[in-house]
Amino acid sequence: MLPSFSYLTKHTGFRGTIKNAPRDFVVTELELFLGDSRAELLQKTSEAPPAQDSPCPREPKKRRTEPPCPSAPGCPRDAAAGPPGGGCAASPGKSEPEGEPELQSGLGEAPVLESLLGKPMSELLHKFACHVKEGRGLENNADAGAREFSLGPRLDKKIRADLHSAVRQKFPFLVTVTKDNEMIVKGNPDYRELCQLVTEKETSDFFKFLDAKLENSTFSFEPDGNKEHRKTVHHFINRKFGKLLETKSFTVTDVNDQPNTSIMVRFREKSWSRKRCAGGFQEKQDIYTDFSYTGIKDKKAITLQPMVVKKVTPERLKEIGNKMEKKGMKIYNIRPAHQHLRLGQLKGNHFDIVVRDLQHHSHDSSADLKERIAEAVESVETKGFVNYYGPQRFGQGQIVQTDQIGLALLNEKMVKAVKLFFTPEDTDDPVNNAKRYFLQTEDAKGTLVMLPEFKVREKMLLRALNRYGVNHEGCTKGWLNIPHSLRIFYVHAYCSKIWNEAASYRLKTYGSKVVEGDLVFLEENGESISLNDKVHVVTAAEESANKYSIYQVVLPMVGHSIKYPNNKVGQWYHERLSKDDLELCKFRVSPLQLNIPGCYRLILKNVQNLSYFLESSEKEIKIEDNHLNDLKVSLHISFDLDPSCYATVCLREIMKCDF
Template identity: 80%
Template sequence: MLRSFSYLTDHTGFCGTIKNAPSDFVVTEIELPEHLLRDARAESLQKTSEAPLEQSTQCLPPPKKPRTEPPGRCAEGCCGAPRPPQPDPSWAGGHCSASPNKNQHEGEPELKPVLEEAGILDSLLGKPMSELLNKFACDLKDAWDVENNADAGPREFSLGPILDKKNRADLHSAVRQKFPFLVTVTKDNEMIVKGNADYRELSQLVTEKETSDFFKFLDAKLENSTFAFEPDGNKEHRKVVHHFISRKFGKLLETKSFTVTDANEQPNMSILVRFREKSWSRKRSAGGFQGKQDIYTAFTLQKENLETLEAIGFLAAELGVLPSDFSYTGIKDKKAITYQPMVVKKVTPERLKEIGSKMEKKGMRIHNIHSACQHLRLGQLKGNRFDIVVRDLSHHSHDSSADLKERISEAMENVERKGFVNYYGPQRFGQGQNVQTDQIGLALLNEKMVKAVKLFFTPEDTDDPVNNAKRYFLQTEDAKGALVILPEFKVREKMLLRALNRYGVNHEGCTKGWLNIPHSMRIFYVHAYCSKIWNEAASYRLKIYGSEVVEGDLVFSEDNDESVPLNDKVHVVTAPEVSANKYSINQVVLPMVGHSIKYPSNKVGQWYHERLSKDELQMCKFRVSPLQLNIPGCYRPILKNVQNLSYFLEDSEKGIEIEDNHLNESKVSLHISFDLDPSCYATVCLREIMKCDF
């Protein structure tokens, strides 16, 4: 798939083989620290919820009560905390709840998370800028506290350009945690801080402390958590609060009032808030919300010589659940030993532990089993760590150099400094298969359902039960007979065959067959086609323009403001910006084709139109309504950098590191380790290093 594509660097490279054995290619997912610490952060928020506001924000006045307190309600702090609301079981947040903790003991270190956030701000911004931010926050809050203050409108404070993506993400989080009444946005790498209008509006309805706790709960985004406002006997006032949350956060949150017992042991009412789930609207009954909570179990899957989807098929068949009940953040190599976090729905930790020995016989091990409160999401992956052995080292046939070690050193330094072209790797397309996944994706996009099914069942040139079943089906169209032959773990194939047996192998039957496969698997094939087009576009872009930024290129603003549409974050480079060298090639992105993306306004944009026309696709065609597939498109950087690169040479026979400059090529192996961002391929990075196609 990459043989004719461009390289970024100009070193000579060297030859070698990879994946001689699974242990030669080890992949370990790197989870985001924020994801790993999220439960701890939620717990910290609970512990600080009773701290006085001037402590938790370090600059604000004591909490005020802008609203009229209902009759009989205890004034805050005068007679102890009220009991927490007792909702019906369907609102149970479990240990993931971010509701204020009313039972905190005296002497607990309430300020530790706040001090940690302050320390992060000092380290990321420097003490002087951190103090200026603190002063801005105090001044803004003071202006808000003055009624009818003319200066209380929109205010902004610039933190200056923050070029490092990770530092920007850390700053967004640290600012929101220390100052919940502020929001942060990024404009061309410049971070802007301004007042949160929603925070200000809510603070006019409830106490300052409740407002602060609510926005911390909102920022934590724990899917099964709940938040409780203080007991409130004023029905009209509760209605106003309900309406505010519905108006501002209705797509994300839902609210309900419950009877509670206040500090005076009197019945009262309180508003509880929780995050919505997409399926909840279908699960509601006439009596309210469904009581049963889903069970989630997290674990680390170690697999060897297995595709990710194949491994999930084995697990699903053994556990009696659907493959769609598993969540994960990426597809891992087959010819490798890989480690990746997963979460499975409807399965308890005890049940998962029971199948451990059976899965070992399939090439899998299950580690670190524990309860979870939600599925994994794509944004929770920081990247992957690769530990790779390259064997059979030699010079390229056209290379007359006698010093292989120098060639290796030159290649490593070059790629570490300049990076590599961010192609999708060959495993994205089914490396070595007679029919590759992008061909199936194109057939689905063209709504050629029968063709897509036949491509899907095209066998490989081997004599085994799986390929024999595929061969039998294509020859006879006997779906029922193919089902008998096909092994149980081939979940996707069985789902499709069951539908074909019921509805027939015509256009309608094949459409229903594809619908019988989970959405995530259906769209996998379409994404493979989109990835192929992106690879071709990247190679074309580098061939005609090289590594210089040119007019009409697209650059992406990494603005974390989710209210800003994706296309508004993409900027078309102008001629004056090219002359001023405003952007680097590392900031240039190319679109993944879809119905809602911009195309470059140079020759590359024209190339996209011609390439898609060749495949009988138009720009508006990236919706396949019969299969419920919607492909809006996205953007991908042309280049990527490698992190934490290290390597050494080893004598393959003696297993000792080599330090001298004279290598006996046939007996030497290269051990190389590096980190890559999500959706980057180690084989592509190695291709750039070695100047070899795999």
């Protein structure tokens, strides 16, 4: 991964293997409550998370050298912590009053309303909803529909939209309207009318379907053998929602070979016009559900992280939970959220890792492996590690790594970048066979047929190549056909490779001493100061006074708006970029709409809450100093890292070996 790159610490280390199985590498995001600086460990639980105003902070972990108790009371990981997003966190749910079970959903809609309205107003709304629901059973239904409840003035348009959706999802029998910024809630007469035709559950599900407005989605009523009754339902929907919905009766045969007829409802198709984009006309493509998340995780690992799914109700997610489990994904803590997640919006990650097949390094003559492990862990816990980008950044084990594609894009060699992208691995499988075929024939259409559906990125590129050809113009439009975030990913991989090389050179040249010309990250009262001023060039006087620590030294990720160190490291950057024909690069690739301003990254990072224990495969044998070297032993190690830090890099420093 990082051969011949510098280490920070001087201990000997040891050998072992990681990621033998996904369960050996567990990653859990550390979440940050909005308005709070404390991080919480994301939990797998069906319980409601702590309230935002009083989150249960996770206790610092103490180092241990023995296996933890299987179920120690008060374990900090017993506490639930919801994903960020304001409305996602809630107080433990109270039981609803008896006699009102129809208002319970069990999926946490109330916390969203409570976060938007405040608890007193939320409770008043709930009482109003109960009265409206009770009134529907009375003869005087008109009176029930006339009742109104004011949520007060709401000047923020986004908050009003969130409230409209939250109220309708929680209480589909209510309708919300806005009058001069004042939000009014009242009974929905259409809901009452449909309740006279179909069951209450069908009515509720129909209005939730209507509110979600998911394109290409459908809703089916229960089978109905009465043609005249079906006709009445058709007329009701067409009269009330004809501009938005269309209905159709369809017949299926049940298990007894008896025909059953149901009414299916779907949204009318919109007149999609072609939209002009930088790469030409973009035809209508499939619309995918939008997932947002805070960070990308290891592929060969068990990972726990929050995700927000746009325009999918909690009920729908709960329904598909079993299907997701069959594909290796489990869904916990389902609840509504009123804002999406963004990359980088996390406090860090917690890692639980098993290192197997522990051995001495071949050059190590020590007789005590247990002592070597203790020495290594203590050294990195005290001094930290070099903050290299890990193998995930570059495509570990691939013939062509992502940084090579990024370099070709920076040099605007579009055809070369495409050929690198489609370079196959030395395996015989459908994906690599398709890539091999493309390089041999440049037949984009034929390659499209050969590729599996899940290779979305490749198919996006091939569609444009099929239309425009495998030439400079066609390949440019091909790259434009994939999302901007994926295009720039390759360029960032190249910039990360240069940063890794620069960090190793800096430590080999100057060691841990802060020297004149270094760039340091300044902090005031624990907070970073303004972006333009936070990076400072060390002066000769400051070097003599040992004013700064090596833990403040940063190196630039190359780009058009960064400054380089004013010493040998800065000179190294210019020579290194010249080697890749980038000495005149402005780090703007206009044909691909890529703009790379650059940034800064700390050379060293510390590990937090580190703990470990050793375990023998022969469980009945206690690990003693004189037994360890004769047993097959595994190291169980856990720690927290800041965002954008790599556990494999931390382990490299501990073990003094590459993976």
